[in-house]
Amino acid sequence: MLLKxxxxxxxxxxxxxxxxxxxxxxxxxxxxxxxxNGAGKSTFFNVISGFYRPSSGTIKFMGKEITNxxxxxxxxxxxxxxxxxxxxxxxxTVLDNLIIGYRSKTKMGFFDAIFYSxxxxxxxxxxxxxxEEILDFIGLLEFKNYPVANISQEAAKRxxxxxxxVTEPRLLLLDEPAAGINHGETTNLANLxxxxxxxxxxxxxxxxxxxxxxxxAEKIMVLNYGTKIAEGTPKEVSExxxxxxxxxxxxxxx
Amino acid sequence: MLSFLKEHKFKFIGYGxxxxxxxxxxxxxxxxxxLTVATLGFIYAIAVYGLNLIVxxxxxxxxxxxxxxxxxxxxSGLLMLKLDLNFxxxxxxxxxxxxxxxxLVGLISFRTKGHxxxxxxxxxxxxxxxxxxxxxxxxxxxxxLIGIPLPNPIGPLEFKTLESQYYLVFVFLLITIYVMNRISxxxxxxxxxxxxxxxxxxxxxxxxxxxxxLLGFAIAAFFTxxxxxxxxxxxxxxxxxxxxxxxxxxxxxxxxxxxxxxVAGPLVGTLIASVITESLQFAQEYRMVIFGLMLILxxxxxxxxxxxxxxxxxVKVTDFYNRRKAGNYxxxxxxxxxxxxxxxxxxxxxxxxxx
Amino acid sequence: MDLFLQQIVNGLTLGCIYCLVALGLTLIYGIxxxxxxxxxxxxxxxxxxxxxxxxxxxxxxxxxxxIAGIVLAILGVLLERLVFxxxxxxxATNKFIAAVGAMLFLEALARVLWGSDYRNIxxxxxxxxQIAGIRTTEQKLIIIxxxxxxxxxxxVFIKKTLIGSTIEAMAQNRDGASLVGIDVNRVAMLTFAVAxxxxxxAASLSGPIFLVYPGMGNxxxxxxxxxxxxxxxxxxxxxxxxxxxxxxxETMGATYISSSYKDIVAFAILVLILSIRPSGLxxxxxx
Ligand SMILES: Nc1ncnc2c1ncn2[C@@H]1O[C@H](COP(=O)(O)OP(=O)(O)OP(=O)(O)O)[C@@H](O)[C@H]1O
Ligand SMILES: [Mg+2]
Numbered sequence: 001m002l003l004k005x006x007x008x009x010x011x012x013x014x015x016x017x018x019x020x021x022x023x024x025x026x027x028x029x030x031x032x033x034x035x036x037n038g039a040g041k042s043t044f045f046n047v048i049s050g051f052y053r054p055s056s057g058t059i060k061f062m063g064k065e066i067t068n069x070x071x072x073x074x075x076x077x078x079x080x081x082x083x084x085x086x087x088x089x090x091x092x093t094v095l096d097n098l099i100i101g102y103r104s105k106t107k108m109g110f111f112d113a114i115f116y117s118x119x120x121x122x123x124x125x126x127x128x129x130x131x132e133e134i135l136d137f138i139g140l141l142e143f144k145n146y147p148v149a150n151i152s153q154e155a156a157k158r159x160x161x162x163x164x165x166v167t168e169p170r171l172l173l174l175d176e177p178a179a180g181i182n183h184g185e186t187t188n189l190a191n192l193x194x195x196x197x198x199x200x201x202x203x204x205x206x207x208x209x210x211x212x213x214x215x216x217a218e219k220i221m222v223l224n225y226g227t228k229i230a231e232g233t234p235k236e237v238s239e240x241x242x243x244x245x246x247x248x249x250x251x252x253x254x
Numbered sequence: 255m256l257s258f259l260k261e262h263k264f265k266f267i268g269y270g271x272x273x274x275x276x277x278x279x280x281x282x283x284x285x286x287x288x289l290t291v292a293t294l295g296f297i298y299a300i301a302v303y304g305l306n307l308i309v310x311x312x313x314x315x316x317x318x319x320x321x322x323x324x325x326x327x328x329x330s331g332l333l334m335l336k337l338d339l340n341f342x343x344x345x346x347x348x349x350x351x352x353x354x355x356x357x358l359v360g361l362i363s364f365r366t367k368g369h370x371x372x373x374x375x376x377x378x379x380x381x382x383x384x385x386x387x388x389x390x391x392x393x394x395x396x397x398x399l400i401g402i403p404l405p406n407p408i409g410p411l412e413f414k415t416l417e418s419q420y421y422l423v424f425v426f427l428l429i430t431i432y433v434m435n436r437i438s439x440x441x442x443x444x445x446x447x448x449x450x451x452x453x454x455x456x457x458x459x460x461x462x463x464x465x466x467x468l469l470g471f472a473i474a475a476f477f478t479x480x481x482x483x484x485x486x487x488x489x490x491x492x493x494x495x496x497x498x499x500x501x502x503x504x505x506x507x508x509x510x511x512x513x514x515x516x517v518a519g520p521l522v523g524t525l526i527a528s529v530i531t532e533s534l535q536f537a538q539e540y541r542m543v544i545f546g547l548m549l550i551l552x553x554x555x556x557x558x559x560x561x562x563x564x565x566x567x568x569v570k571v572t573d574f575y576n577r578r579k580a581g582n583y584x585x586x587x588x589x590x591x592x593x594x595x596x597x598x599x600x601x602x603x604x605x606x607x608x609x
Numbered sequence: 610m611d612l613f614l615q616q617i618v619n620g621l622t623l624g625c626i627y628c629l630v631a632l633g634l635t636l637i638y639g640i641x642x643x644x645x646x647x648x649x650x651x652x653x654x655x656x657x658x659x660x661x662x663x664x665x666x667x668x669x670x671x672x673x674x675x676i677a678g679i680v681l682a683i684l685g686v687l688l689e690r691l692v693f694x695x696x697x698x699x700x701a702t703n704k705f706i707a708a709v710g711a712m713l714f715l716e717a718l719a720r721v722l723w724g725s726d727y728r729n730i731x732x733x734x735x736x737x738x739q740i741a742g743i744r745t746t747e748q749k750l751i752i753i754x755x756x757x758x759x760x761x762x763x764x765v766f767i768k769k770t771l772i773g774s775t776i777e778a779m780a781q782n783r784d785g786a787s788l789v790g791i792d793v794n795r796v797a798m799l800t801f802a803v804a805x806x807x808x809x810x811a812a813s814l815s816g817p818i819f820l821v822y823p824g825m826g827n828x829x830x831x832x833x834x835x836x837x838x839x840x841x842x843x844x845x846x847x848x849x850x851x852x853x854x855x856x857x858x859e860t861m862g863a864t865y866i867s868s869s870y871k872d873i874v875a876f877a878i879l880v881l882i883l884s885i886r887p888s889g890l891x892x893x894x895x896x
Pocket of ligand 2: 041042043084
């Protein structure tokens, strides 16, 4: 078991965005989280990636409790993520974005920098090589020198995934990677996600595009009003009464 | 090696010019007054380099800078006056003490964000200033500290003449620029800039934002402390006004004139501001009227400062030149896809959503 | 005991002045998200206008104060139009720096125009009065009463007029409030006008007991920032409470602890509060 949450709860003032969620993700799986708008999916990601502190409950990663660690330690332990709204370092190039993504794997500090130590040179090369490797993987190598502001939205989405990949995660959390891109691009993206899983990375996906979810996911968790209402294979979930009700009661999604 | 030189052509030309002009300036300077202006300008520039690291690279508008400058100056001055310490001991001690205090300040203030951070650091600067002003028995209060010794000689090298003091400060400036340049072009500089761009993203990539902010703050304070110590032994008189927020704002202005987050910016800005100040000789009282207006105009129209705007211009010019040469730029696959943005080729854009 | 009551009145007086300045600052912050650094210098200019109206033109105190209020309201709108409005979409840091620029400009301009001398607004009401055993001056009573009248007027304006309640809604709830069909420009200008008028009023009221000089805005603006940080930036009641807390703390600190370090009290309080609660005493955000 890679990640396990127990009674995970997050309150925002009076609002319970997550309500005692128990969930497990096994090594190598491709799981998905679905639910109507405002169900708490992104909040779940924010909590298990250390971005928000949970109000109560625990998070275990590779058997170790990590609930109260600081944000950067989550990434260092191997939890990579993308944000629902594409987050990139907007003032630099595609390559530079990925180079900084590998920083947490390097050790050079102030004195390495000012004396231009062998370590700093070695690590700078390492970052560059890793960045190019990932660029190749996500198919953006030829754009490496473009300013991020100049690439298409779909390329930016890929880059955001690349940015999470460059930290060498064991668990990759993707928050609506296919939102706002067209059909053909969605297929490409689904292939990329499959490829990521095949390379040995566990993937957890939030997505409203049901067809994509049903094709990709091996296991699905359904959230509604912060509560887990169902969990199972795509088939089980799509036949679940409560799920159908939640979706009919809420807003229908494509 | 040759390609390395070529790639960093501008940098090398810049360094060469700085070195040559810096060395021959006292020889060709038509009047000794300019030498005093340049020396003071260099001292300020060192402090502005410190500020640049926090404001420019880390993106944290810290307004305690003059407080640290005053702290460095008073620490060094007091160590020399009251404990008879050698300048070469007092200077590093002043820098270290300033750094230690800055780390304490950073531990408190980096927990706050946005405007709270700005106001908190401003208030910490004011507290440092008020303590200097009110702690009469130690600092001499508003009367100040008088008769701070010159830097002690190093072997045969003495610092009695204006020229020798100029060169002394110049060497410190060069060290500062070298260090800042190394930081800027290393992974460390990238780390700082990533924090400026998005703290949230940086931390989800495993970057320890708090640690890096503290590190930048400490390095900045170290150099600001050095600048303060140099000031103390150059001017040889210290009053509490060297630690007021007005000086912080001047540093900020110098930085913005030159261009934040650039290696040349602090020096360029400080020198431009010095030239303006000197050309206003006959109308000194108008100086801050003009600087105040400049500050507004710069952030409104030229946020990149002299160096930043020049760089933008250079990009535009090369872009234009490339376009002329290649006929059609850029020519990567996917160019000219939707919305004029470049990217992976897409097969028609049927339902682009609002996202 | 007598001294204590005396100091209560003094603290109240100081709190009233802080309150008028801080209210303007918090309103502007709430509406525009600009920490308007130049606000303290509006206070300074308000004092000068009152001073010159009385000494150069021989106008009476109240008329001078009203003219100062009008002049400052106009200046406030000008600052909003010329500086902050065009910069409303730029990063917060840039706005802050522009505000600093405006502050440096105003102070230097005052120095050029009026010199660096310390002046005193002629005091018409310096008789000592005795109320319930407390001795104080008429001017201090005027400050207290004047400030409370203005606060009441602001309250009525905010609660009873449409534009006033819009200002409040925008100030207290920048992102949440759905503000359809509101002329944001008008709100912004009006906010600057009201805020600057309050600063001028603070200056006219306190002018006779304080000194008037170009740098007089520096300390008060920082204290006003301390106040609105204590009270929650953008909060109107918070600014009132913060102002009286600070006025009292300073007066008592000066009396019973050390008068030469009295100015440090405010900043020490701020550092203390933000060390314990990094997002302010009354933070709304969660994480
Ligand atoms: N930082 C926050 N502060 C206050 N409330 C929040 C915060 N983040 C989320 N919420 C609230 O928590 C609830 C769950 O939000 P969340 O973003 O997790 O939903 P979601 O399932 O990702 O929805 P969507 O499909 O629209 O992305 C919502 O009501 C939202 O308004
Ligand atoms: Mg979401």
